[in-house]
Amino acid sequence: MQTVVTHNGNFHPDDVFALATLQLHLGKENIKVIRTRDEEIIKSADWVVDVGEVYDVEAKRFDHHQKGSPERDNGIPYAAFGLVWKELGVQVCGSEEVATFIEEKLAQPIDAGDNGVSLYSLNEYEVKPFELFSVVHTFKPVWGSDDNVDDKFLEAVDFARGLIERLVASSKAGEVMMKIIEDGYNNAEDKSIIVYEESINRHALVKYEEPKLVVFKSESSGEVRWKAETVPVDYNTFDSRVDFPAEWGGLRDEELVEASGIEDAVFCHKGNFLFVAKTKEGAIAAAKMAK
Numbered sequence: 001m002q003t004v005v006t007h008n009g010n011f012h013p014d015d016v017f018a019l020a021t022l023q024l025h026l027g028k029e030n031i032k033v034i035r036t037r038d039e040e041i042i043k044s045a046d047w048v049v050d051v052g053e054v055y056d057v058e059a060k061r062f063d064h065h066q067k068g069s070p071e072r073d074n075g076i077p078y079a080a081f082g083l084v085w086k087e088l089g090v091q092v093c094g095s096e097e098v099a100t101f102i103e104e105k106l107a108q109p110i111d112a113g114d115n116g117v118s119l120y121s122l123n124e125y126e127v128k129p130f131e132l133f134s135v136v137h138t139f140k141p142v143w144g145s146d147d148n149v150d151d152k153f154l155e156a157v158d159f160a161r162g163l164i165e166r167l168v169a170s171s172k173a174g175e176v177m178m179k180i181i182e183d184g185y186n187n188a189e190d191k192s193i194i195v196y197e198e199s200i201n202r203h204a205l206v207k208y209e210e211p212k213l214v215v216f217k218s219e220s221s222g223e224v225r226w227k228a229e230t231v232p233v234d235y236n237t238f239d240s241r242v243d244f245p246a247e248w249g250g251l252r253d254e255e256l257v258e259a260s261g262i263e264d265a266v267f268c269h270k271g272n273f274l275f276v277a278k279t280k281e282g283a284i285a286a287a288k289m290a291k
Contacts, residue, residue, distance in 0.1 A: 001030060002030060003045045003047070004031050004045065006048070007035065008036050010149075013110045013160075014050060015080050017160045017164070018050060018083075018084040018085075021164065028161070037051060048063065049062045049063070049084060050063055050079070064078050064079050064082075064115075072108070074108075082103070082111040085107045093172075095172065097171075102167055105167070106164070110133075113131065113132075135159075139152050139155050177201065181196070185205070192210055193211070193213045194214050196216040202214050202273075206232055212241045213228055226278070226279055228274070228283040230272075240273050243290060244289070245260075245290075247259055249269065249271065252267040256268055262285050264278035265277055265282060
């Protein structure tokens with residue numbers, strides 16, 4: 001049994017996710033968590049995160065509150081999660097690529113927020129996104145309740161551990177999918193419409209110039225359908241390189257069959273980026289009519 005110490009009182013995503021990472025690395029059942037600022041207890045711990053004012057990998061100390069604490073090449077300072085992930089991420093994931101993905105998508109935003117670094121500015125809608133900081137905040141004891149803050153901290157750690165596990169699994173699956181997408185692209189005679197036998201993400205085709213649509217098999221609750229989807233112009237937009245005919249948007253079944261002339265048509269999204277058919281042939285026929 002190894003003792004892991006973090007600070008007591010209020011908690012934030014950086015200490016929550018740092019503890020979650022240690023649970024994944026060491027095994028939850030092999031860790032005793034102590035939340036304290038007692039210097040003697042901190043000195044005797046096997047691991048210390050987000051408290052103690054020491055960053056020393058060899059001594060398994062991962063705090064960032066002291067002067068001279070490290071920051072990334074892009075200027076984002078490390079917080080407890082980033083420091084722990086920097087040391088253990090590859091071991092937890094079993095992959096340098098996946099560890100880098102989580103560093104960029106999860107650790108950097110968490111560390112930035114903990115260090116007071118803003119990563120975005122509001123647009124004309126002036127609506128703030130519901131960030132991970134706010135998600136973790138929901139685990140804290142509700143004002144006026146009898147909830148124990150240490151128990152709620154551990155609940156948040158359970159959530160964080162599950163999120164990391166899902167991100168790792170999703171990223172590894174994404175690597176497999178990208179290989180399938182690359183092979184499909186390379187083998188396609190007509191690179192404007194790429195056809196796959198597996199469900200894929202249309203945004204993955206953005207990196208190629210030629211594809212305008214993808215057609216792929218989709219199975220849900222044992223029911224097989226074929227989807228034709230337009231390829232976006234960029235990774236962070238809903239605008240597509242082509243669209244299905246505007247008059248198809250929002251139609252389904254008989255109405256869509258009549259409008260499209262495709263006998264097995266099932267549904268067309270009102271945004272005109274998705275068409276569903278019962279067969280591959282139907283989905284390909286729809287893809288050929290997109291402009």
